[in-house]
Amino acid sequence: MTQPAFHITVHGTPGPQGSKTRNAAGALYESSAKVKPWREAVKHAALDALAYDQEWKPLNEPVCVDVTFTLQRPKSHYGTGRNAGRLKASAPDFPTSKPDLDKLIRSTQDALKDAGVLVDDSVVASLSSGxxxxxxxxxxxxxxxxxxxxxxxxxxxxxxSS
Structure with a gap:
């Protein structure tokens, strides 16, 4: 397989984008407080990577984006007492609860656009995520x-370069 045109690792809690809630005054706001910090983390990691490539121009062609999100296991997946720190046999292998994968992708792609990796998230023609x-x-x-x-x-x- 060829080398990716762009590759980064982002540290922080992935935040989903998409669900909106109304406040008492009727204004809409993001339901997840994690969206803004996550988008900033992605944007800053991308800008740091792009700082080393003076020739970089935002991709304005069909691209394939591959994203693997790493989430913290809930405390309920671990035993208590003398089994504290041990994973329960019933703990699932993959995250199947919130945040939704499509909403994590949405916030991440928007941050890549904001950082200048992509001209727009509409150029994503193929997507692989987990x-x-x-x-x-x-x-x-x-x-x-x-x-x-x-x-x-x-x-x-x-x-x-990335």
Whole structure:
């Protein structure tokens, strides 16, 4: 497989974007307080990576985005007392509760656009994504965050630094 045009690891708690709530005055706001910090974390990690590539221009062509989100396991997955710190046999292998994967993708793609990685998230023609718990499988991190890769689809051999 060719090298991705762009590749970063982001540390922080992934925040979903999409659900809105109305306050008492009727104004809409994001339901998750994690959206803004997550978008900022992605944006800053992307800007740091792009700082080393003076030739970088936001991708304005079909791309494939691959994102693996790493989430913290809930405390309920672990035993108590003398079994504290031990994973219960009933603990699931994959995250199946909130946040929703599509909402995590939404916030992440918007942050990539804000950082200048993509001209717009509409250029994403192919998407691969997943949720993992900390240290459980390929691309799972030691702490919450995400591994993000972007490939050019029209000219995949054209490399860019990241």
């Amino acid at each position: 949720k993992r718990f900390v240290l459980t499988g390929a691309d799972a991190l030691r702490n919450p965050g995400a591994v993000i890769r972007v490939w050019r689809l029209n000219n995949p051999t054209k490399e860019a």
